[in-house]
Amino acid sequence: MRPGDPNLDMLELMAAKLGQLTEQLVFVGGSTTGLFITDPLLPPVRVTRDVDVITEASSRQDYHQLEESLRALGFSPDMRPEAPICRWQIGVLILDLMPTDAAILGFANRWYPDALTNADTTRLPSGRVIRTLTPPHFLGTKLEAFHGRGNGDYWASHDMEDIVCVIDGRAEIVAEVAASNEALRHYLHAEFATLHADPMFAEAVSGFLPGDAISQTRAPRILQRIAALAGKNLTVAVNPKTPQNQNHEPRETRTRPLGSCRQPARQPEPRRFVRKYQRIIRDYNREKDAAEIARIFEQLMALDKELDAEERRFVREGFDNDEQLAIFDLLQKENLKPGEMDRIRKAARDLLPKLEQRRVLADYWQERAASRAQVETAILDHLYEELPETFDENEVRLLSARVLGLLMRPGDERRLH
Incomplete structure (x- = not known):
């Protein structure tokens, strides 16, 4: 588990809201990425807005009974047109409840049944225990998700970013995949062999890392681990930092998604x-x-x-600019009135200028360790002042942690000045 994981508070609150129902669920997806990281020097993982869980429902009736249990706990279905049919909300928390059987909702991940059968347990910092995937099953579910929604675009894929993050931050992943069951192992070998052979993927790996020279030296090691995951015993020689005077089509034509925590630095414009x-x-x-x-x-x-x-x-x-929209998305919750939405828009528009006015961002990058608390306090003060009264203290603190994770991404020193 990586110290400072920006998604831990969300997992803690969600597990607390679900209570004993967590025993029927397995936590999956991007919110759990940081749980697999064992390298304390890895840059922060991607900030996520939702928590994904899977459940073994053998029929629609079983799934509907679980939905009724969620309602009894205070969850409500997300009725927004763009929301997936498996999405539930409680306050600022978002839960995607996915059955392992594709016949129930019309979609599923091929590795969910096996992942649920072989689920691990993880103890959160509070002492609360949740069920999670094994690291090889995490890779398998993420690769399958990439094929379903990634459109072959490595650069714009959160799934591929999470895969690279775990490979980068977990040295034991190669041995764990080698020890996994035969079907999963063969699948992962084939998938990583395809990735290893694709020069565009090697470009994307460099793009998922912070832009500084030290961070970029991690790229060869990541590609070596991917070669090992593909069943190859190769020494990968790559230039860890692409010269800026060369033109590479993927860097010019492919864009990274909003909220990606390891996105190359850029000015907010x-x-x-x-x-x-x-x-x-x-x-x-x-x-x-x-x-x-x-x-x-x-x-x-x-x-x-x-x-x-x-x-x-x-x-x-x-x-x-994109930063305002990303912050706005992080601050939303269910059942907001028009006036409350207006206050959230104002909070999103005004946050960066207020932080710059207080000079906490500049101080942060000069003395990172000493000033992180100042940035966090400034964000928290702003949200307490600007958000509607319908946000309770726990929600404000969770949103503050999300925004901090979004703004304090590696490589963003230049973007935030």
């Missing part, structure tokens, strides 16, 4: 369409005759056709 949208609105405010209004309306319609669903949401919420 408005997306291209935000500037275009703002310019159109300024033109509208200057001109009021019918012909000009019609022209501006046509421009807005043309811009709308250029945007995907996420970009439309970006404009709708009124944010200027």
